Amino acid sequence: MRQLQCFVVLAEELNFTRAAVRLNMSQPPLSLQIQSLEREIGAELFDRSSRKIALTAAGASFERRARTILAQHDRALLEIHEAQSGRQGQLDIGTTGSILRSGLADLLMRFSAEYPGITVRLHEKSPALQVSDLVSGRLDVSFNRSAPAHDDLTHTLAWQEELVVLLPEGHPLGGKATVSIDELRGETHIILRPDSSDFAAYIQSLLTGGRFQLKVSQQIIDAQSIPSLVAAGFGVSIVPAGIARLTAGPLVFRQIAPDPPLSDIHAVYHRHLRTPALEALLLALRSSDGSKGGSRIVRISDRDMDYR
Template identity: 60%
Template sequence: MRMRQLQCFVVLAEELSFTRAAQRLNMSQPPLSTQIQTLERDLAAQLILRTSRKVTLTRAGEAFLGHARSILDQYERATQEIAAIQQGQAGMLEIGATGSILRGGLSDLLSRFAVRNPGITLRVTEQPPSVQITEVISHRTDVSFNRSIPRNRDLTHEFAWCEEMVALLPQDHPLATQDAISIADLRDDDHVLLRPDSSDFATYVLSRIIDAGYQPKVSQQVVDAQSIPSLIASGFGVSIVPAGIARLTAGPLAFLPIRPDPPMAQVYMVYRRDEQGSALQAFLAHVRAERHEVSA
């Protein structure tokens, strides 16, 4: 049983005329008769009664008509869905990110993409940087947003955006009322740092502190910058964090610009080198377009 046979039967049932049905189907009457006969043979049932004066449906034909319409409708919806997926207008996109990157602009980016691509479902999972890479390699995540470039030949990356880093201090810190400070101004404070072995980004932040002329006194080490504000508020010292951390962060804290040369937190999209999924390609194109708009 083929879709064409069902289509021929439904049109004939609606017209009750081989002449009119053949015209609607843009075919001649003999092939239409053949399609109906083949369908009846496949079903082992007579669906059409034809006399010299009229065409009518048998009881089997009447019963089968609803099923035939339902099958054709499901087939049409399925082909439309597949076409949408192929064009990147539908599907599921699994995204990995740290909480700090979500705050730093990713959540807004995803919101804008979702408005323009309502057929694509976005599912975001917060993950430490190392776990993000593992999940992309294992095909459990389509794209990861990471501040470090992966060292894996199966993966590729693209620059997504850049975020200035700021000094994070308790609100009662002597420098909290300054308009801006330098990293060297923090030399006497305890520091809450990203664990240096957790990512290249963590190593970069530590190197910027050392370049300022001192080895920091470390009170706490964490994997995700999102964990730092609560530790600073609890009195564990100061830190240097991406500016996006300040978004939605409450408490007795001060976020100060670093001048004259602020550290920068670059964010990369990481995905499999051989990935051809249309939903992902649509998403990458969206991010590139936004990046172009910002730089224009």
């Protein structure tokens, strides 16, 4: 590459002295570089028969190629630097639909704007499958409502999301500004199957308190199925605020008071497989605005409460 640089500068200056000054070297080493390049190519690149040198026909043709090679070389070095700094690469992210709604989509939009060279690929699958794919290296990071206990995995709190109650339109509790857990214990509920995730077990524990019997009409696995069942009259349900904000239909959402429950959302990743692109995403998480524990809380606003 040094020989090509010497050749291109000399082709521009057509003067050994000026070219040597630009290259920050003396004239004899510059002459040696050009001679070595000519021997390797097998052709004279400069006509030195007069006091002013000139490009030969071979030299003029080779100059275009040399400039292209140097430009590609510079671009390759830039891409390597960007990859090492997390500016280039690919991120395979595991998630669920409810977490995508809770704020992950907004996070990835901001991240992609800051790191346009990183390709983000989303894989929507169950939390258990996400953990398996993290351990095997098929995923770089997973966003999960629970932190899996696995020796090869670690996690950081990404953000917290408020939980609200979803009611069918016309439900008596819908006329209240907020609803308490005690008021909800007498209702028929649609719940996530408790053995499907730690998050599902957490919601059930909120309602039972370890001593109440909960009346359940439906147990499901995918939280995104809940609004349709509530609208159909199967009961009420506690859901993440992200589902409340982006669901339409004859439904009413109410905040839970006096202590709104929160769901932790963790970024889970392999301890020993941290790529520069992943480091860039974790940096973006750490720099996010937050009001609790350094992480933001996704809450539902008053204007999000009614969908009719």
